[in-house]
Amino acid sequence: MTSCEACKLRRKRMFRCTSAGELAAIAAMKTEHRVVTAGRDVIRQGERGRIFCTLYSGWAIRYVHVADGTRQILEVVLPGETVGLAGVLRGTHAHSVQALTEAEFCILDGRHFVPLAQQHPDLAMDILRARVEDERRADMRLTALGRMSAAERIGYFALEIYDRLGQRGMATGTDAPFPLRRIDVADAVGLSRVHVIRALRELRSERLMQIEAGTLSIPDVGRLAEFAGFVPAPRNRKRVIL
Amino acid sequence: MTSCEACKLRRKRMFRCTSAGELAAIAAMKTEHRVVTAGRDVIRQGERGRIFCTLYSGWAIRYVHVADGTRQILEVVLPGETVGLAGVLRGTHAHSVQALTEAEFCILDGRHFVPLAQQHPDLAMDILRARVEDERRADMRLTALGRMSAAERIGYFALEIYDRLGQRGMATGTDAPFPLRRIDVADAVGLSRVHVIRALRELRSERLMQIEAGTLSIPDVGRLAEFAGFVPAPRNRKRVIL
DNA sequence: CGTAATCTTGACCAACGTCAATGTTCGTGG
DNA sequence: CCACGAACATTGACGTTGGTCAAGATTACG
Known part of the structure; x- marks a missing residue:
């Protein structure tokens, strides 16, 4: 299992440096390094929010099943992005996550998240910042669908x-x-x-x-x-x- | 100016109780209680993210200006909801906020937000929870525009x-x-x-x-x-x- | 009472969806 | 190497949804 300490992704320039304490806490949250073939769901809509995950390599999508049998893709997930945190905090995953190519996911234990965020306020604040950025992207996508x-x-x-x-x-x-x-x-x-x-x-x-x-x-x-x-x-x- | 301690909104059942310490910190962040007539912008797209605000009474919308002169309404804002936090954390407001009816806003100083959240981890976590709930609503709105x-x-x-x-x-x-x-x-x-x-x-x-x-x-x-x-x-x- | 804003309706047109046929790519087994 | 099938891409024909325009009708307000 690829350890968080050896993780190549987190060395990329676009990602924030993680302190040793934070890194240890994140590593403790990791329960599995899962390799998934294209087309497989990693999180299923309606499931209890026990886990969330970070995409380590490959591509994935976040989507919802629509009543008429079709689906709406909410977001394309790229390496280094975390999905399913909403389901952890809400109790139930409101959307599915599917691998689009063969992909590797770090599976994280949702029960550890709240204590982790409360013990590392800087980390919690940066998580909030990331969501705020995602919110802007969601706003723009809505505008694209509504007006373009x-x-x-x-x-x-x-x-x-x-x-x-x-x-x-x-x-x-x-x-x-x-x-x-x-x-x-x-x-x-x-x-x-x-x-x-x-x-x-x-x-x-x-x-x-x-x-x-x-x-x-x-x-x-x-x-x-x-x-x-x-x-x-x-x-x-x-x-x-x- | 209506004080946070006397705020009628926060007594409603749907809202979380605020501890005395949190309440004092929130009150310290409040710079103005602004009454706005229908149609007035409280936050303008492109502005520096100096302030954010909570709608105290009336209705408002969050919207973006589209290149062709039209607009996309991103969300209807109801009393007790906070808008503009994203602009504070990002540095620039990516959308405008406009009163739809005569409305009252609590204007909050963005500079105080990060210290407040870091000193009150429970509060920060509940802010994250609220955003996660908003994210779900945004996902569903996207689905509505895309597939209905x-x-x-x-x-x-x-x-x-x-x-x-x-x-x-x-x-x-x-x-x-x-x-x-x-x-x-x-x-x-x-x-x-x-x-x-x-x-x-x-x-x-x-x-x-x-x-x-x-x-x-x-x-x-x-x-x-x-x-x-x-x-x-x-x-x-x-x-x-x- | 008059004016401006908004709502409503009908006629017409453009954008997009559906269906069905054909082409293309790619993997598999002979 | 070739034959075959499955999945996906492409095209054309045609139907439906939703946009645009213009003309009243209604409402709000001075």
């Missing part, structure tokens, strides 16, 4: 992910990995699979962006950002990692 | 507000105050004003809900909830109030 056209929504969605990949050093030049299928994009931006294909054709013909063979290409980030009304979040502060 | 029809979205939106009004004792029987205009509903659920009117006609003809003369009527909450896929949040814990 199909092509703009997709452009916005791609840019948000591209930006977050860049922070992790996972985007090279104009390209970034992008393992989502058309149906995943559709379920994230609130469109049908077929219409996503049509909007992607439009975006490609305008040379704004392209998704091909699991790779997202954005020839000119500024131009796509203007088209989609995307404003990157300021990076004034490093993010906590649990 | 016009009438369902409006039904969902109305029920969410009706439920929150109920917690505050502001809904009587089948009725609740509802000062939003058609255009406000439209900007909240991502539709045009005209289409909101059409969907409301449908909802009224099905006797699911009605908005008339500033009053929302829901003859049968269960039936509307089924129609709109609304599941009320469990009320296992009281909410913090700042």
Whole structure:
């Protein structure tokens, strides 16, 4: 089991340094290092909020099941992000978490969270800061669904992910990995699979962006950002990692 | 100026009791009790995050300005809810807050927040809990915009507000105050004003809900909830109030 | 009583969803 | 190496939902 002390993720520049005391407490919370194949749920909507987890490698999504049998993808989860904390604090997970590619998760014991946060006020404050940043992203996604056209929504969605990949050093030049299928994009931006294909054709013909063979290409980030009304979040502060 | 110690809101059953020490610290953070007329902004998108505030009475909205001149309403703010904390922690307010009716706000000094939270870990934890609950609501709103029809979205939106009004004792029987205009509903659920009117006609003809003369009527909450896929949040814990 | 704001309706149009057929990619077994 | 099937992507035809525009109707308020 990969130990928190040896964790390569937490050395990345985008993440906050963790004091020795905090690190020990986080390590004590870790119960399992779970490797999951693509398509597997790690957390299921409705489950008791016993665990939460940090994505160590690979891609995942946070989604809800909708009454008519479809789903709404709430968020794409990238390495270093923690999911399921809400379910721990509320008692029940209100959404599922699924691996999109083969992925590794650090499984954390929810019972340890409250004492940990109370004994480490700095850490607790940075967790709050991270949620506040996530809240802003959620606000922007809501705005995209409420007020933008199909092509703009997709452009916005791609840019948000591209930006977050860049922070992790996972985007090279104009390209970034992008393992989502058309149906995943559709379920994230609130469109049908077929219409996503049509909007992607439009975006490609305008040379704004392209998704091909699991790779997202954005020839000119500024131009796509203007088209989609995307404003990157300021990076004034490093993010906590649990 | 209404003092925090004499605050009537915090006596409501839905809110958590505040210890004497916490109350003193919160009172020290309060810089102003501001009465605002309908339509006035209390926080403006782009502003430095110097202040945040708790709505004491009246209704407000949290919204963002969209490039094409329209707006997206992110949330309806009800008495006892705090807005702008994200702007304080991020440095800049990413959204505006506007009074929808004449409203009273407790204006709080953002500089005092971090020390307050660190000296009162229980309070900090309850703030985190409140945000986690808000996150769930945001997830559900996203799902409504992404996957539901016009009438369902409006039904969902109305029920969410009706439920929150109920917690505050502001809904009587089948009725609740509802000062939003058609255009406000439209900007909240991502539709045009005209289409909101059409969907409301449908909802009224099905006797699911009605908005008339500033009053929302829901003859049968269960039936509307089924129609709109609304599941009320469990009320296992009281909410913090700042 | 008059004016401004908001609501309502109908006509028309654009965006998006649905369905069905075809193409493409990729892994598997012969 | 090839044949086959499964999963996914793509396209076109067509239907539905929701947006836009413009003209009254209603309400609130001075």
